[in-house]
Amino acid sequence: MNLAPHLPALQVVVPLMAAPLTVLLRQRDLAYVLALIASWAAFIISALLWLQVEATGTISYAIGSWPAPWGIEYRVDRLSAFVLVLVAGVAAVVLPYSRASIETEVPRRQHYLFYTMFLLCLAGLLGITITGDAFNIFVFLEVSSLSTYVLIALGRDRRALFASYQYLIMGTIGATFIVIGIGLLYLMTGTLNLADMGRRIAAVQNTRPVLAALAFLTVGISLKLALFPLHQWLPNAYAFAPSAVSAFLAATATKVAVYVLLRFYYSVFGQSQVFARLPMQEAMLLLALAGMFAASAIAIFQTDLKRLFAYSSVGQVGYIILGLSFNSTSGLTASIAHLFNHGITKGAIFMLLGCVVLVMGGTSMARVQGLGKRMPLTSLGIVVCGLSLIGVPGTAGFVSKWYLLLAALEKGQWWLVFLIVASSLLAVAYVWRFVEAAYFREPRKDVVGSGAVPWSMGLPAAVLVAATGYFGLDTSFTVGSASRAAALLMEGLR
Amino acid sequence: MKNDLVLRVVAKLLIPFILLFALYVQFHGDFGPGGGFQAGVILAAAIIFYALIYGLDRARRVVPEPLVESMMAIGVLIYAGVGVAGLVLGGNFLDYFVLDPNPVLGQHRGIFWVEVGVATTVSGVMLKIFYMFADRGKVDE
Amino acid sequence: MTGSGHFSYFVTVFLMVAGLFIVIARSNLIKKLVGLGIFQTSVYLLYIAPGKLVGGTAPILSDAFSVYSNPLPHVLILTAIVVGVATLALGLALVVRIREAYDSIEEDDILARDAAPGPIEQDP
């Protein structure tokens, strides 16, 4: 039996089937091994899919052998293949890390359920990315959301519970908005397949429902991707979730939401005149700038590192949306590349913070004083990733910001160049807060760290830090894939 | 409620019928309204009813917790297993046509097993949630 | 474009506004979930109502009828209902845990109780 043509289905089904198996095993070591195998298999499949797409172009897979508008179609194009690699890759790195990390943060009896939830979340995120069907996006969005709520609530602090509840409310409102948007589109086009929808929407005479659908989808997805000012759920959720969960979510969840936004904007609404008639670009630009400045400014005043970097995530989402608002190939290239680069950078930071939690017992500014001496390698890693957040040359963050600047220049908007640089200064400020505490202060007497970072946590974190550096120097994978994906999306507009 | 004779007798009489009705809804879903989800809910309701009348512990003895937890997982596995069976027999994922030499019968077979999977998971989950909530209450008192 | 032709949509809108209002305005955690349920239910009507054809019957094929209402929205909404109840179960489980941890299910109380951090978490 030849598995190659079935890779798109297996991409989601492998983690999805591994999840109930972990429940049947009910034993944390076996569950861990199974989850490890499944997540690595998912990563290998995503890499193979990426290669296949780069070689032959878009892959379409009809589930149940029902042709596209009647059945559900899986559709892997350059953009989704790229996002798949990011999600599956981060999962493959975070999972080995999580074993030691949850040891202190999650009650022992629940460990196997942690892996179940992790796998479900992975399957959900992959399912959103790979599907070519609007309603299927919603279903898998809910798979990933529900498992995310549980993962966050497994945090040891009681505030994790409330953070999870708030996310549940906000997330469900967002998902319902998305359903309303999909419903309106369905009522106007009679189809749920995204590509089919895109083709038929051009012929829709009455554009008011399409406008409303655009509004509902934008608001709903923005809730999910924590676009300022709809970001309130994010800082608490990231701050109180178990470290492995923060790392995985920070690197993937909001990025997949960005992907969904791109998918709807360019593959569905792209064909309609609606998009051209609305001041969407200006609105996006304003929100992006507001997010970049406000969230970064709030980040400076945080007293807990996890919260600090969570607000920084909200700010960084602003850059991604900024690139999108240019509505040009180079802007999209910057967005997609930043999606990847920021994903691995933030993943690395939260993994390192997890090590800090393990040794120092927390990540408040008071606890990390003098961390440079106590945990030199970990501190160094955080600083490297911090440089990437700022956008210092030689790091991944620089590459995507550079393309963002180029895109702004291409539009002849000098003031934007100035604003991007100015907002990077805010990033300098919040990264400096860590540097100051870790290297220029003496450890507090009342904070006693214990133990060392186990290699199973240190190594995966180091891998991501190294990746942050590597993709700052070799841009052929990130920028190459991103520009080809951007070209594909812009093609849809014509 | 545990000692009320009338309730107990009525429950004894009713529960088999509820179970039967669940099966009817399950297998008649092809012809009338109903299907795996509804059947699973009714099935779970029958056992919850039993637990309310006879007490949680006795219900646990009839339908033990590990079984319930396994049911949640097995249902999903049955469903996905049908999909994989389609793969193995040379079709796409969730392809029912290949499940039988006659494609239409293959569809019937696929739908049947898929509905079984749904019912298993749904009833397992509903029961488990009920057990969980009931447990919390008991220790709280 | 007549009023009656869009009546079902107005019902949807009313339910949606009311549900959303309850979710945002009320401080009680359980009440919020009730509101969320109403908000989600409004979507069911948005999907189902346009699928109805006057003179049609439920989409169960038989020789006696020839006009059927649209089955596809029904399928989608079945899925949506199930997703809704799954979310609800999880939400309520969270409420139970929150009540145990805070002894309150009022949003304001919980926020107030978390406002004071422990001594070591404060900025020096």
Add this chain to the structure above:
Amino acid sequence: MAVAVWVIARSRNLFGVVILAGIYSFLMATVLVAMDAVDVAMTEASVGAGISTVLFLGALYLSKSEEARPLQRPWLPLAVSLAVGAMLVYGTLGLPEFSDPKAPIHVHVVPRYLNEIKTEVDVPNVVTAVLASYRGYDTLGETTVVFTAGAGVVALLRRRRAKAGEQ
């Protein structure tokens, strides 16, 4: 239904609210039957009026049944909800009329389900056929969602041996 929703929004007695929500679900199910959506109605009745109510009552039993405070400062939420409602009104005004057989949803995709089903699947209940076969993958996702909720509730509510989890 409107009355039920209005009272739910006003009332502070959570017990009453939950019961009313159940009644609301029943009314909704009736409407759905009128819309020919029998499968959906059956599910809504069993889920909305059945499971949800039981779950709510269970949760209420474990917590207080009275809402502490009356409504305060309702204007901002009201404005937000009304704005969303206005957006939907704006959108729905352009939708096809109620029961218009020429609406896109009746002429595209669905005819195949209704016409070909005899030869392709041969199951009289079209909803079942579409649910389990044509869009079977959605249903797999749905089952997974239910499983996620179940495992999630276990993860959240299982008794721990010691209450050492909290700081």
